[in-house]
Amino acid sequence: MNDFLYNLHYDIERESPPDWEVDWDDAPLPYKLYRNLPVVPLSSEVPLTFEKVERKPTLENLGHFLWFTYGLNQVSQGMNPFDEAPEPSPSLRRFVPSGGGLYPNEIYLYVKVEGVSQGIYHYDVAHHRLVCLREGNYDDSIQKALCGRCDVGDCFATVFISTMFWKNFFKYNNFSYRLQGLDAGVAIGQLLEMSKQYGYETNVFYQFLDQALNHLLGLDDQEETIYAVIPLFEKTIRIQETKIYTAETVIRSIPAIQTDHYIHSQKVLDFPKIRHMNNAVKIESTEQFSEIGKSKRKLIQGGFLLPNGESLSGDLMEAFRRRFSPGMDFTMGRIPLSQLSTLLQHTMSAPAKSDCSSSLAIAGCFYNVEGLPDGAYEYDHCTHTFRLLKKGDFRLQLQSGMTAHNVNLYQVPLCFHIISTKEFRKREYRILQMEAGRLLQRLLTAASALRLGGHPLLGFDVKLCDDIYSYRGETCLIQVPVGPVQPRVALRGSLF
Ligand SMILES: Cc1cc2nc3c(=O)[nH]c(=O)nc-3n(C[C@H](O)[C@H](O)[C@H](O)COP(=O)(O)O)c2cc1C
Numbered sequence: 001m002n003d004f005l006y007n008l009h010y011d012i013e014r015e016s017p018p019d020w021e022v023d024w025d026d027a028p029l030p031y032k033l034y035r036n037l038p039v040v041p042l043s044s045e046v047p048l049t050f051e052k053v054e055r056k057p058t059l060e061n062l063g064h065f066l067w068f069t070y071g072l073n074q075v076s077q078g079m080n081p082f083d084e085a086p087e088p089s090p091s092l093r094r095f096v097p098s099g100g101g102l103y104p105n106e107i108y109l110y111v112k113v114e115g116v117s118q119g120i121y122h123y124d125v126a127h128h129r130l131v132c133l134r135e136g137n138y139d140d141s142i143q144k145a146l147c148g149r150c151d152v153g154d155c156f157a158t159v160f161i162s163t164m165f166w167k168n169f170f171k172y173n174n175f176s177y178r179l180q181g182l183d184a185g186v187a188i189g190q191l192l193e194m195s196k197q198y199g200y201e202t203n204v205f206y207q208f209l210d211q212a213l214n215h216l217l218g219l220d221d222q223e224e225t226i227y228a229v230i231p232l233f234e235k236t237i238r239i240q241e242t243k244i245y246t247a248e249t250v251i252r253s254i255p256a257i258q259t260d261h262y263i264h265s266q267k268v269l270d271f272p273k274i275r276h277m278n279n280a281v282k283i284e285s286t287e288q289f290s291e292i293g294k295s296k297r298k299l300i301q302g303g304f305l306l307p308n309g310e311s312l313s314g315d316l317m318e319a320f321r322r323r324f325s326p327g328m329d330f331t332m333g334r335i336p337l338s339q340l341s342t343l344l345q346h347t348m349s350a351p352a353k354s355d356c357s358s359s360l361a362i363a364g365c366f367y368n369v370e371g372l373p374d375g376a377y378e379y380d381h382c383t384h385t386f387r388l389l390k391k392g393d394f395r396l397q398l399q400s401g402m403t404a405h406n407v408n409l410y411q412v413p414l415c416f417h418i419i420s421t422k423e424f425r426k427r428e429y430r431i432l433q434m435e436a437g438r439l440l441q442r443l444l445t446a447a448s449a450l451r452l453g454g455h456p457l458l459g460f461d462v463k464l465c466d467d468i469y470s471y472r473g474e475t476c477l478i479q480v481p482v483g484p485v486q487p488r489v490a491l492r493g494s495l496f
Pocket residue numbers: 093094096097098099100101102179182183186323324325326406455456457458459460
């Protein structure tokens with residue numbers, strides 16, 4: 001791990017300027033607003049169940065699909081009883097969580113459905129509409145940027161998930177680099193779940209010619225860059241002939257566009273380390289594509305078989321609607337082993353088709369699970385077995401490792417950790433963070449479907465948790481307490 005990544009993971013103080021103060025009055029908006037460009041309104045008559053959704057990719061369905069993936073779904077006004085001067089603060093909520101509720105990602109699309117001109121669009125979250133950045137047929141350019149790993153001519157849309165650095169750097173400084181990948185992964189996880197509900201075929205590409213696609217979208221890659229590309233298909237994906245292409249040749253075939261956008265902040269600070277990290281991992285030629293996540297984990301020896309979990313393949317609409325981060329609202333309850341088994345099975349099953357064969361694993365410190373001695377466990381999804389790494393109740397230890405005590409882990413029976421190798425090569429770091437975000441979203445959806453709450457946490461002491469599991473070559477990427485919840489009083493206005 002290079003020094004910067006090591007510090008982000010184990011010693012964040014070293015990467016935070018001591019005099020860092022967040023200028024809340026000049027905070028950026030959690031969504032990007034383009035100005036002076038043609039717009040296409042999207043239907044807000046969203047279905048209330050996925051059972052009746054029209055699978056045909058129309059503009060109407062695409063609008064619903066985007067809204068369920070990254071749209072604004074609720075205005076919530078709660079009181080924080082721990083604030084000295086409690087002042088209700090309204091928040092615009094989405095189906096997905098995001099570090100600090102800042103949503104640093106943006107969604108762009110190459111659209112090819114009836115009723116709208118073929119071209120490149122931005123999903124304007126605030127107005128639930130598409131903003132046209134350029135019209136035209138870009139099958140060939142996108143195909144080359146992906147090195148022909150799917151036939152873009154066959155897809156009805158290609159989604160680009162970008163990260164706009166300032167959107168959470170203004171609060172988290174360099175720590176935002178760690179959040180940006182996880183947040184993008186959460187959005188990818190939700191998009192894949194939606195694709196499943198709508199019956200679309202997908203493939204997630206983490207490797208592509210960055211500059212070529214940023215140029216296609218008209219992004220200034222020193223302030224925003226694409227993290228993942230996901231073409232959507234109605235039918236089976238065909239692979240095209242793969243040849244070597246360079247970003248430079250693809251860029252030459254695409255005229256430049258100038259756009260104007262608004263994000264509210266008057267003063268945008270520089271983020272040299274984040275720019276440096278993203279510049280250093282850019283792919284300039286498809287020859288640089290590599291195998292990611294191939295390092296195989298050792299299979300668990302001496303584990304025991306878990307009971308089969310429930311299938312959560314049905315309509316997940318209610319689970320999406322219910323999900324929120326409970327904070328102090330966890331209440332201790334006993335968890336049946338079959339529920340724990342469902343959570344693990346759902347989270348780790350159905351790996352996405354992608355250019356990263358995920359080597360991530362899941363572990364957890366469990367307390368008050370029926371038929372399971374309290375302790376720290378590791379899960380092997382290939383054999384659906386569990387191995388007890390250390391016996392004991394780790395709740396107090398985990399609580400002492402929290403940066404802010406805004407979740408009472410003493411009230412939480414299940415505390416999961418998503419595990420990865422410590423060795424990251426260049427682009428692999430952000431790819432593994434995205435894969436961890438994808439798993440996180442699966443875990444939260446499963447928890448919500450089982451009427452449990454889950455709260456993602458990056459504010460935890462990684463070293464302390466690695467020590468609980470006695471990890472040396474591996475490490476905890478994110479902590480996710482899961483358990484029964486008694487929601488506090490809040491005024492919530494559903495936007496559907
Ligand atoms: C990657 C990631 C890291 C997070 N880290 C923390 C954290 O350290 N502490 C915390 O209280 N919440 C954390 N959250 C939860 C967010 O604050 C929460 O998702 C956001 O405020 C939106 O609220 P909601 O999840 O209820 O919709 C994290 C969320 C994500 C996706």
